[in-house]
Amino acid sequence: MNNFPDKKTIYLTFDDGPSKNTIKILDILKKYKVKATFFVCGNTTEFGKKVYKRIVNEGHAIGNHTFSHNYKVIYSSEEAFLKDLKKLENFLFSVAGVKPKIIRFPGGSNTSIGKKYGGIKLTERLTTKVLLDGYQYFDWNVSSRDATKVTQDKEIIINSVLQDVKDGGNIVLFHDSWPKTTTVEALPTIIEELLKRGYRFDILTKDSFYVHFL
Structure with missing residues (x-):
């Protein structure tokens, strides 16, 4: 971890979109005047393109x-990942x-899946390579646990974050992929409580506070 903020700061991050849930999340963020970071995947449909543009136009980070x-x-090779x-x-x-210039590795930088497909040292080589190439990668230090089930219980998501x-x-x-409807449902309660506690919300940039598992 580095670049530690001097205030109570929250970086909301959403992985795996865009999907219909991304739209709903953007609506919620707009309502509360909160910014977030979306670690997106490829979606070449007109819907996907529209969502990418909206994320940028509304001041969020991609x-x-x-x-x-x-x-x-x-994770078959270093070359395949970079491609x-x-x-x-x-x-x-x-x-x-x-x-x-900000990256999140699918599964996190310490994922065992990388070792399974690309060998024991692959993820170590990848984390070094992306930093040398001018990127910053971000893991996390608070999990909503919305990925431990296809559609997690709303209260588990709320309690996991707030605790x-x-x-x-x-x-x-x-996560904001298609099944994550309860993430959308949990978000207003989470934001409202964090605002009451005096937290500020920010987007991630290459120079932000970061968490590295590797």
Whole structure:
């Protein structure tokens, strides 16, 4: 961890979109005047393009979560991962005019899946490589636990976040793929309580506070 904030700061992050839930989350964020970071995957439909543009236009951050999010493909080799990463980077630039320098590794930087498909040292090589190439990668220190089930119980999501936030920097992991309807339902309660506790919300940039598992 580094660049530790001097205030109570929350970085809401959403992985695996865009989907219909991304739209609902953007509506909630707009209502509360809160900014967040979306680690997106590749969606070449007109719907997907529209969502990317809305994220950018409304002042949120877009991060690169690889184009395919296909573990077997992206973690087969260093070259395969970087190719998939660049594919999304170039696509986002063509659609929304941004080339994200912030990354979240599918499964996290310490994922055992990378070792399964690419060998024991693959994730270590990848984390080093992306930093050398001018990116910053972000893991998390608060989990909503919305990925431990296909559709998690709303109260578990709320309690997981509110019990784990602390003074300083909090990078909160959510998901906004198609099944994550209860993440959407939990979000207003989470935001309202964090605002009551005096937290401020911010987006991630290359120079932000970060959490590295590796």
